[in-house]
Amino acid sequence: MPELPEVETTVAGLRAVLAGRVLTRVEPRRADLRFPIPVDLRQRLTGARVTALSRRAKYGLVETDRGDMMIFHLGMSGRWRIAPADIGAHDHLLIETEGGLLLSLNDPRRFGSVDLVRSDAWQAYAPFTRMGPEPLGPDFSASTLARALDGKTASIKTALLDQRVVAGLGNIYVCEALNMAGIAPTRPAGRISRARLVLLVDAIREVLTAAIAAGGSTLRDYARPDGELGYFSKQWRVYGREGENCACGGTIQRRIDGGRSTFHCPRCQR
DNA sequence: CTGACGCCCTGCAAGC
DNA sequence: TGCTTGCAGGGCGTCA
Numbered sequence: 001m002p003e004l005p006e007v008e009t010t011v012a013g014l015r016a017v018l019a020g021r022v023l024t025r026v027e028p029r030r031a032d033l034r035f036p037i038p039v040d041l042r043q044r045l046t047g048a049r050v051t052a053l054s055r056r057a058k059y060g061l062v063e064t065d066r067g068d069m070m071i072f073h074l075g076m077s078g079r080w081r082i083a084p085a086d087i088g089a090h091d092h093l094l095i096e097t098e099g100g101l102l103l104s105l106n107d108p109r110r111f112g113s114v115d116l117v118r119s120d121a122w123q124a125y126a127p128f129t130r131m132g133p134e135p136l137g138p139d140f141s142a143s144t145l146a147r148a149l150d151g152k153t154a155s156i157k158t159a160l161l162d163q164r165v166v167a168g169l170g171n172i173y174v175c176e177a178l179n180m181a182g183i184a185p186t187r188p189a190g191r192i193s194r195a196r197l198v199l200l201v202d203a204i205r206e207v208l209t210a211a212i213a214a215g216g217s218t219l220r221d222y223a224r225p226d227g228e229l230g231y232f233s234k235q236w237r238v239y240g241r242e243g244e245n246c247a248c249g250g251t252i253q254r255r256i257d258g259g260r261s262t263f264h265c266p267r268c269q270r
Numbered sequence: 271c272t273g274a275c276g277c278c279c280t281g282c283a284a285g286c
Numbered sequence: 287t288g289c290t291t292g293c294a295g296g297g298c299g300t301c302a
Binding site: 002003034058073074075076077109111112113127161163170171259260261 | 293294295296297298
């Protein structure tokens with residue numbers, strides 16, 4: 001499922017085909033995603049030129065020369081298909097560029113979303129207003145993390161999934177980072193030593209960077225926009241590896257926290 | 271404010 | 287073979 005590295009990879013793929021191009025056709029085919037695609041999306045984007053693409057947390061941002069910004073979220077199963085061979089029931093938004101290249105936002109589960117804001121006010125977009133720092137940015141450090149976790153009694157696993165603490169992590173990379181840092185997922189978030197937070201920040205940065213370099217993970221229905229699969233899933237240390245050996249020699253276990261699977265090694269994560 | 275939980279949706283895999 | 291069941295989980299709403 002798309003977490004930060006997958007969105008980063010997706011945006012890079014889209015940038016290659018959209019940056020500087022005029023959108024000649026914008027066609028929502030099914031508007032009822034997580035929330036409705038804005039009714040004026042077609043009118044506002046058709047004929048506009050894409051000026052920049054970027055990412056905030058798990059959201060992709062597409063700016064145009066009309067001062068509009070399309071903001072998309074891939075939810076659980078969303079992906080952009082480039083030059084799809086066929087259009088099916090799950091292709092919810094079609095975009096064609098000058099030159100005739102067709103793109104499709106495909107999302108079987110429809111947990112994703114597409115929205116439109118003014119570029120100069122994108123930071124006021126509701127999902128962004130209380131969001132924590134980018135984990136790969138300069139505002140994420142052991143100090144800022146300590147402040148965000150101060151007094152929290154919830155587990156560190158739960159806390160790291162809270163986008164207000166740090167933005168863009170999902171279940172996979174939280175499990176991976178906690179294993180890399182040697183921290184038990186059940187440990188109360190507010191009771192982690194500064195030394196271990198330093199390790200955790202490093203682990204988060206390292207796992208995200210490695211995943212981006214590998215082109216993101218592949219889990220069932222995720223694929224890069226160009227159709228190539230991401231290979232980071234082969235590098236998972238604990239995620240999806242219940243019963244297998246951890247690098248430390250321990251046995252990886254799976255538990256449920258807040259209804260979500262947590263993979264960890266009780267031997268080296270304490 | 272916090273934490274716990276349910277819900278949205280569909281495809282896939284396991285089990286009977 | 288064909289059915290049912292459970293699972294995947296991001297983000298948001300509700301509730302105590």
